[in-house]
Amino acid sequence: MTGIGAGLLLQLGLGALAVTSALLAAPSLRSRAGGILCTLIAVTGFVTGLDALLGATGGLLIPIALPMDPLLLAPDRLGGLFMLVVSGVGILVSLYSMSSTRGPDASRTAWVAMPVFLVGMQLVPAATDSVSFLLAWEIMTLGSTVLLLADHASRATVASAGIWYSAMSQLSFFFILAGFAVLAAASGGTSFTNLQAIEPGSWAANVAFVLFLLGFGGKAELVPLHVWVPRVLPEAPSHVSAAMSGAMVKIGVYGGLLVCVRLLPDGPAWWGIAIMLVGGASALYGILQASVSSDLKVLLAYSTTENMGLVFLGLGASMLLRGYDATAAADAALVAALLLAVSHAAFKSTLFLGAGAIIHATGERNLDRLGGLGARMPVTAAAFGIASLGAAAIPITSGFVAEWMLLQSLIHGGRQGGAVVSVAASVAMPLAVAVIALTAGLALLTFVKAYGIAFLARPRSAPAADAREVPPLMQLSLALGALSVLALGLLPGPIAALVANTVSSNPTAAVQSVGLGGVSLPGIGAVLDPIMLVVLSALVAIPVVVSIVVSARRHPHRTVDLPWGGGGSRARPRMQYTATSYAEPLVRVFDDVLKPSRDVQVTHVAESRYLVEKVRVEQHVSDVIETRLYRPVLNLFQRYGIVVRHVANGSIHRYLSYSFVALLIVLIVVSL
Amino acid sequence: MNAVVSAIIIAFVQVLLFVFLAPLLMGVIRQVRATIEGRAGAGIWQPWRDVRKLLAKNPVRAEGSSWMLKAGPVALMVSSLLLCVLLPLVGTIPFPSIPSDLFVIVSVMLIGVVALALVGLDGGTAFGGMGSSRHMTVAALVEPTLLLSVYALSIPAGTSTISAIVETRLFSPEVIISPVSVLALVALSIAIMAETARLPVDNPGTHLELTMLHEAMTLEASGRDLAWLEVGSWLKLAALLGLVSNLVVPWGVVTDFSALGLAIGVVSIAVKVLVLGVLLSVGEIFLAKVRLFQVPELLAGSFALAFLAVTASYLVA
16 A cells, blocks of 8 residues: 555544544543544645655545445645645644634534544545545535534524535535536546546536536635625634635635646636636625625635635636646746645634634624734734735735736736737736736735734723733644744745646746745746845844834833823723724725615704714625625525425325325326 | 846945935925925925934833834835835846846835834824724725736836836837836826825825824824834835836936946936926925825726726737
8 A cells, every 4th residue: 555545544544533532532631632633634634645745646445335436535746735735724723623622612523523524625635536526525514514513502693604504515516516427427437537538628518617616616715606604704613714714615726626727628718717707706805895894704704705716816817828828827827826725725724713812812703892912912913913914915925925926927928929819818917917906905904904903002892901812732823824824935936846746747847946945937037035035124124123222222212101192182992993994995985896784873962953962883794795696596495485385284184195196197107 | 247246236325325315305395395385494404304303212102002113113114125125226237036026016015004004003093093094995906006007017028027127118218108108107106106195195294184194104103113104104205206217217227237337327316216206296286185085086097097008008019
């Protein structure tokens, strides 16, 4: 048995052990034992994935009694990359959950579901045939649903989120199943090698493409299938949200890549355009909703939609450019999309874990009631800050490198050797650049708001004022996450070269590592060396810092008890800007898209209507897509359900007569 | 001479020159405005005196303000200094592994934007938050214009490296007056005005709460904190004006290193930046600040120009 096969087997074994220990262990030991075993599962997955990413072959063959091919789990390089990403997030989450879980989050059911979820996620990228793919996919969905429902008894919103999640993930599964069915019918086999034989221009391929886009797009939180995200990710326990957003969503991306790069490469031009449109719309809509949200976890959930939108934008651009033989730019766009997925796993799981730490310390996830946490929770603040920089694509973090590469590929993709490649590309590329630019700008605002309101200034509520730093294991997990964000950003060269190996036939022509971990795109002629940038910043910072140190000795600072506040002597904490007021200008600017509902009630003093006693302002931004697209459909179903209630009213006589009629019809049909 | 050594010398000269020039530029802008408005004005060296005064004061910080109030001004200053190092101002000889790449430069500038916004929030007052919120909204809406206009300028050069763009314009000046370039430059100028908080987006001379953007964020800073915030913002303005002037009038910039060339480069960029500063100041006399919620319309207009420039350069050229 090869190393990969042994790794996969070990994972399954550890998974079974973790399930058993969750069932048998005493409640006091359950979290510790479960956390350690889940960490081991993730570490095994990490090593196995790394092995596959570096080019090792082999796998695990599972014979089954059904009359079809045995299940084969054998990740290729791309699968290995995603195993690595998923299990990397798994390590962070498992370490964190060891000390974060309490109450219903640490129940027996939740700890049974955790290893199932982790193993399921790691098996999907290892699958080499559609049956094992779908099987692993369902294990993953099942595990995550149970984990989400951990706290359903105490909060009604969790139950509602559970229903949305189940419905949307079953819809995704249906589309993916149908997609594989179409391909399998056309090719006569279920293994991926069989499916690859299909001509990408054929009708079967086109139908399957649409089905897959709907299915994987739903899992990857793309608009308009993202409606579960703002309900589910905030309601799930934070370590589960981190695993869902950091890892599970990447499986949706993997599905997209599997279809567009491995199974049906070189599809028609409209595939690329469709993916770019969906990706661009998701990126803009996601970040717009995130920027106006005051709930920290809703903000992070919508920002996930944004990031996945950018990943798909990159994928679509690479497909479009490949169609015009702009291979260097196409490869760079694809590598950028993958890097974005990898870096998103790092920074978003850290952000969700950071949000979990805030909830752990204060019980609040409403930014309007936080503030001043930086001084009270320094480690959480540092980790959240670094991850926010990554999410806002600021240099020396992972997010910046990926976005830089994507933009480089887009602005060089429109031309090939000085000639315009096509009219479509020369409109699509500038539009894509504009979408990315606006997205990046709004992401900046979003994360300045999230970090600045939560961690800076003065506490806006009593729980925030009494917050204490979280336990050491949670701190360790946060620190590891923040370090991975920095490492991916400082050493993009070797990482991008590894990633290029997974998707490009000629990786060294697309991406190379130069200098001290810098990255170069030889086909485009662009270079980025973050470490040199850090050295340069340090050099220019030296005189400034020296002068500050000298000046601080001569003129020490003075602390006063109140901020100046423009001369106001009563600047109370509740007079600070909140997250809602921070986003207010943006709500006004994008009024037409966001459709906020505003309610202003002015109570006058009884004696005079010129004097105001109090003003009450309520603003609510709802998801336009949910209210405009999903509500009508749901209402239709509800009306149908009410009608059907008369048909099935619980009377046993009526049901017997239905069976009788059904039997009659069957007999008549058979006899014809 | 070795390209790396000459790149280092040019970067060093650029930093020194602009640290000297930026307060002077502010002094010139304010003095020109005062003269035209019929006031005596404080003289062109007043910003230098202000900085000296601020550095010699004990900073006052409120209880509850964090390290951000100390580190933010430094971060803004470093980001502006990096702009002076990376942009082709005196010369176009880039560092080998850190070329003056468009996206790198924009994101280096964004570090300063973020630092300033966080300093604004850290004070824990309504003013700071208000300024920070408006500042970030404008910054977010400016970014598409900024990237697309330089994208349009980059197409004739075939690269997003700004020094290569300036060199292309130097060696084939017909590019400068092409319609694409003019459209892109107009868009870029509007974006830079918004980014550096000048009229008509922000009124740098006011302290009225309804109109404040930039000033509101610096209200809680004092002493050296305020000094770095001010110098950092001035440096950013000077460096971006230097970039625009080199895109419009690239002559005088050093492409092959020599002592005489360096001297010409230094003098020419100083003259160009100061002349542009005078033009800016005269232009601002005739402008009123637009309402905050009309700024997006202005920016949407500039975005349309930039987008037109990019697509035109693909379809026409």
